[in-house]
Amino acid sequence: METTWTQGLLDWLGNNPGWAGFWVFVMSFVESLAFVGILVPGIIILFGLGAFISLGAMDMTPIWLWGSLGALAGDVSSYAIGRRYREHLAVTWPFSRFPRMLERGRDYFRVHGPKSVVIGRFIGPLRPVIPVTSGMLGLSPRRFLLVDIPACIAWTPAYLVPGMLFGASLDVASEHAGRLSLMLVIAVVTLWFTWWLIWTVYEFLASRSARWLRHFIRWLRRHPAFGRIVGPLLDSSQPEVLSITMMGLLLVLIIWGTVLLLFLSPFSTHPQTIDQLVQDYALSLRNHIADPLMVALTQLSRLWVLIPTSVAVLLWLIGAGRQKAALHWLVAMGGGVVLQLLLGWTLRSTPIFTGEGASAPHDPSAALTLATVILGYFAVMVAREIRRRKRKWPYVITGLLLVLMLLARLYLGLDWFSGALMGMALGMAWTFVVGIAYRQRALRPFNGMAASLIFFGMLTVTFVWQVDKNLDQDIEVLKQPLSEQVLPGQNWWGEAWRSLPRERTQSKNVAVREFNFQFAGKPAELAHALESHGWQKAQPANWRWIILSMNPAPDETTLPPLKRDFLGHADSLLMHRLGGDPMRQETVRIWDSGVRLEPGGQAVYLGLVAEELLVQRMKLFSYWSARPPAAEALQKLARETSVFHVQKPVDDMLLIKSPQDSPDS
Numbered sequence: 001m002e003t004t005w006t007q008g009l010l011d012w013l014g015n016n017p018g019w020a021g022f023w024v025f026v027m028s029f030v031e032s033l034a035f036v037g038i039l040v041p042g043i044i045i046l047f048g049l050g051a052f053i054s055l056g057a058m059d060m061t062p063i064w065l066w067g068s069l070g071a072l073a074g075d076v077s078s079y080a081i082g083r084r085y086r087e088h089l090a091v092t093w094p095f096s097r098f099p100r101m102l103e104r105g106r107d108y109f110r111v112h113g114p115k116s117v118v119i120g121r122f123i124g125p126l127r128p129v130i131p132v133t134s135g136m137l138g139l140s141p142r143r144f145l146l147v148d149i150p151a152c153i154a155w156t157p158a159y160l161v162p163g164m165l166f167g168a169s170l171d172v173a174s175e176h177a178g179r180l181s182l183m184l185v186i187a188v189v190t191l192w193f194t195w196w197l198i199w200t201v202y203e204f205l206a207s208r209s210a211r212w213l214r215h216f217i218r219w220l221r222r223h224p225a226f227g228r229i230v231g232p233l234l235d236s237s238q239p240e241v242l243s244i245t246m247m248g249l250l251l252v253l254i255i256w257g258t259v260l261l262l263f264l265s266p267f268s269t270h271p272q273t274i275d276q277l278v279q280d281y282a283l284s285l286r287n288h289i290a291d292p293l294m295v296a297l298t299q300l301s302r303l304w305v306l307i308p309t310s311v312a313v314l315l316w317l318i319g320a321g322r323q324k325a326a327l328h329w330l331v332a333m334g335g336g337v338v339l340q341l342l343l344g345w346t347l348r349s350t351p352i353f354t355g356e357g358a359s360a361p362h363d364p365s366a367a368l369t370l371a372t373v374i375l376g377y378f379a380v381m382v383a384r385e386i387r388r389r390k391r392k393w394p395y396v397i398t399g400l401l402l403v404l405m406l407l408a409r410l411y412l413g414l415d416w417f418s419g420a421l422m423g424m425a426l427g428m429a430w431t432f433v434v435g436i437a438y439r440q441r442a443l444r445p446f447n448g449m450a451a452s453l454i455f456f457g458m459l460t461v462t463f464v465w466q467v468d469k470n471l472d473q474d475i476e477v478l479k480q481p482l483s484e485q486v487l488p489g490q491n492w493w494g495e496a497w498r499s500l501p502r503e504r505t506q507s508k509n510v511a512v513r514e515f516n517f518q519f520a521g522k523p524a525e526l527a528h529a530l531e532s533h534g535w536q537k538a539q540p541a542n543w544r545w546i547i548l549s550m551n552p553a554p555d556e557t558t559l560p561p562l563k564r565d566f567l568g569h570a571d572s573l574l575m576h577r578l579g580g581d582p583m584r585q586e587t588v589r590i591w592d593s594g595v596r597l598e599p600g601g602q603a604v605y606l607g608l609v610a611e612e613l614l615v616q617r618m619k620l621f622s623y624w625s626a627r628p629p630a631a632e633a634l635q636k637l638a639r640e641t642s643v644f645h646v647q648k649p650v651d652d653m654l655l656i657k658s659p660q661d662s663p664d665s
Contacts, residue, residue: 032074050163
């Protein structure tokens with residue numbers, strides 16, 4: 001499905017909101033037409049429009065109305081086509097090109113009846129198929145409309161609301177940590193692409209690979225050389241012969257890819273260049289809001305998460321009397337641990353150690369190797385025990401978890417990109433080796449649901465335990481260092497202050513970006529001076545802020561302001577002053593600039609005094625948004641900090657310096 005053109009359309013709709021209703025009607029209508037709708041990404045359009053609605057660029061009501069009318073018109077047209085041509089439709093182009101899809105729609109309708117019209121409206125692959133099949137199978141027009149009209153009315157907001165929430169989250173992210181907005185987009189797109197890729201590849205292989213795999217198996221068995229090697233493995237009488245063959249082909253591809261990346265990289269600069277580009281880009285995305293989440297995700301690759309989970313599954317298999325399954329699980333787990341230990345003992349560099357002078361090759365990631373073996377082999381093992389239609393789900397869940405770990409480790413600089421890929425490739429190779437052996441030998445089934453509950457239950461428990469135990473320490477260890485610079489104190493007080501950054505973020509969506517004062521001293525000194533004038537330190541916001549933000553009637557006392565970001569670091573001091581207006585407050589924030597003054601080593605902080613207003617989005621959640629301060633705000637701040645040395649070299653900048661020059665004062 002080609003979706004690159006949707007971004008241009010969304011940009012045009014953002015600039016021409018009056019046409020949004022018309023295009024939503026067209027998109028909803030075309031996406032609901034029989035089979036044609038598969039090629040039209042109407043959901044993406046609705047998701048994007050939801051983001052525009054959350055940002056106030058357009059109203060929701062007309063989009064809801066036109067989207068529902070377009071969906072209803074498309075469904076009715078498809079229903080009419082099916083009712084008019086009935087069974088002749090199956091031999092008519094383009095329906096004759098997709099007999100399996102049409103048959104799936106008929107089977108689904110026969111099982112669920114009229115309620116399949118409602119269900120199909122919210123399931124992408126069924127949406128363009130169910131209305132035409134309901135007409136083919138004789139559902140009356142009255143009953144069709146009774147179920148389809150409410151479904152179309154509910155369908156439009158079902159896809160607008162996620163876009164509205166996402167757009168609002170981007171607005172909040174750009175306000176408090178501009179890098180977070182881009183990171184959210186990257187994470188969402190990467191996870192969606194992973195989901196789509198695994199789902200599409202599995203569906204393609206499951207529906208179309210059987211025929212050519214059987215031809216390939218017969219060719220291998222007849223081959224004079226390959227036949228002696230793989231002939232005993234590819235016994236056509238085995239029920240798992242197709243799965244074994246597919247895993248064997250994937251194993252060969254993975255091994256060749258790993259060999260090329262591992263052994264040819266010393267003769268080319270491309271892997272190292274790409275590694276450095278990825279690392280530099282990840283460094284540019286670091287921010288104080290995402291750091292704790294990414295550090296928490298890395299706990300999934302710890303031994304104390306993976307090993308107890310593996311042991312729990314092993315003990316359950318032994319207790320259930322599945323000795324062969326337990327033996328193969330033990331071999332997979334043991335091989336993964338051995339691979340991790342071997343890779344961990346090698347002298348390898350990571351982005352974190354590069355600054356310390358390490359220059360070893362970018363070897364495979366030991367942590368991702370073991371995680372890939374444990375998660376991947378469990379997916380291979382348990383997929384055999386569930387119904388064929390649901391076998392894709394273990395692979396989808398495993399893929400999403402591994403991608404989350406990959407993103408987290410790249411973001412924190414724990415692995416190079418090539419090392420992460422090689423680590424996952426080695427883990428997948430060992431997974432397929434043991435998986436082929438298991439699928440060939442283990443014939444007794446076991447309860448896949450019970451095994452999944454044990455596996456993911458223990459994974460969750462140990463993950464939460466490790467997060468609680470290691471999060472604070474790991475955040476401190478992995479904190480992004482500031483680049484320090486030394487300036488003579490008199491030079492900074494004279495003209496060198498102009499060399500310091502003037503903007504907190506380059507995001508044009510943020511109304512207040514420019515710093516308006518600089519402070520040389522200790523944050524505690526500034527806080528003490530301001531407290532005597534009615535300022536108070538803001539309460540630190542934690543996960544409870546999300547709940548507080550959904551208060552339908554928030555004010556300055558119930559919703560604390562969030563910290564804001566500069567170069568990946570949160571503000572060192574956040575103070576606010578409440579003036580009686582529940583929707584307004586004044587704030588003072590300072591960030592460490594990395595500049596140190598000589599003599600004495602005083603730190604220079606970049607400051608921002610601003611007015612913040614309470615913004616409500618969709619009456620679902622609220623947050624504080626900064627607005628440019630009044631003209632006299634800097635003059636007022638100068639009076640309130642008169643205990644320090646203060647000067648105003650230009651109209652929009654205030655310099656404040658502690659009178660005590662020694663670093664210990």
